[in-house]
Amino acid sequence: MTQRLDVDHLKEVERAELVARDAHAGHTDKVGAPYIEHVERVVAAVRDAGGDEQVQAVAWLHDVIEDTVEWTRDSLIAVAGVSPEVANAVQVLSRGETETYAAYIDRLVSGGNPLALPVKLADMYDHLRPGFPPPGHLLARYEKALPILVEATERARRQLSS
Numbered sequence: 811m812t813q814r815l816d817v818d819h820l821k822e823v824e825r826a827e828l829v830a831r832d833a834h835a836g837h838t839d840k841v842g843a844p845y846i847e848h849v850e851r852v853v854a855a856v857r858d859a860g861g862d863e864q865v866q867a868v869a870w871l872h873d874v875i876e877d878t879v880e881w882t883r884d885s886l887i888a889v890a891g892v893s894p895e896v897a898n899a900v901q902v903l904s905r906g907e908t909e910t911y912a913a914y915i916d917r918l919v920s921g922g923n924p925l926a927l928p929v930k931l932a933d934m935y936d937h938l939r940p941g942f943p944p945p946g947h948l949l950a951r952y953e954k955a956l957p958i959l960v961e962a963t964e965r966a967r968r969q970l971s972s
Contacts, residue, residue: 817890817891818891821863822863822864822867822891822892822893822896823863823864823866823867823870825867825890825891825892826866826867826868826870826871826890826892826896827853827870828890829870829871829874829881829886829890829892830846830849830870830871830874831846833874833877833878833880833881834846834849834873834874834877837877840944841942845873848936849869849870849872849873851932851936851939852869852872852929852932852933852936853866853869853870855869855932855935855936856868856869856928856929856932857869859928859932861928861929864893864895864896864925865925865928865929867892867896868896868899868900868903868925868926868929869929869932871886871892871896871900872900872903872929872930872933873903874886874900875900875901875903875904876903876904876905883897883898883900883901884897886900895925896925898923898925899923899925899926899929900926902917902918902921902923902926903918903926903929903930903933911951911955912951915955915958915959918930918959918962919958919959919962922962922965922966922969923966924966924967924969924970927959927962927963927966928963928966928967930959930963931959931960931963934952934955934956934959937952938952938953938956
């Protein structure tokens with residue numbers, strides 16, 4: 811991805827949706843459903859929780875850097891035309907290849923990014939939704955991280971409103 815997409819006429823959240831749908835086309839989740847359905851649920855959750863269009867844009871893009879080779883923080887800005895704030899939040903949400911899950915959660919929480927935290931929380935709730943429990947080892951780490959993310963997300967919301 812080096813040539814800028816023709817997206818100047820679109821709102822940022824629409825640009826993000828376009829990128830996400832393209833990036834995840836043909837991908838499936840662990841039960842064989844189209845992966846974009848997970849992304850759509852995360853977007854709906856942050857929207858229903860009062861997340862503005864920037865948070866919704868981050869939700870659309872939350873797995874794009876981590877799950878593709880085409881997209882990076884810089885290409886989201888240069889090619890897709892998303893704001894640096896949204897691209898930075900997506901980068902924060904992207905777990906490094908050698909990063910442990912515990913280190914990832916620590917980094918995410920300590921950074922306190924108000925665009926990233928509510929998206930990660932919605933992402934985790936979606937992974938824990940009734941009827942689709944993750945495998946045991948993932949369930950244990952999600953259950954351990956969940957209260958930490960809830961507190962960090964609430965702290966970031968309080969900071970934004972003060």
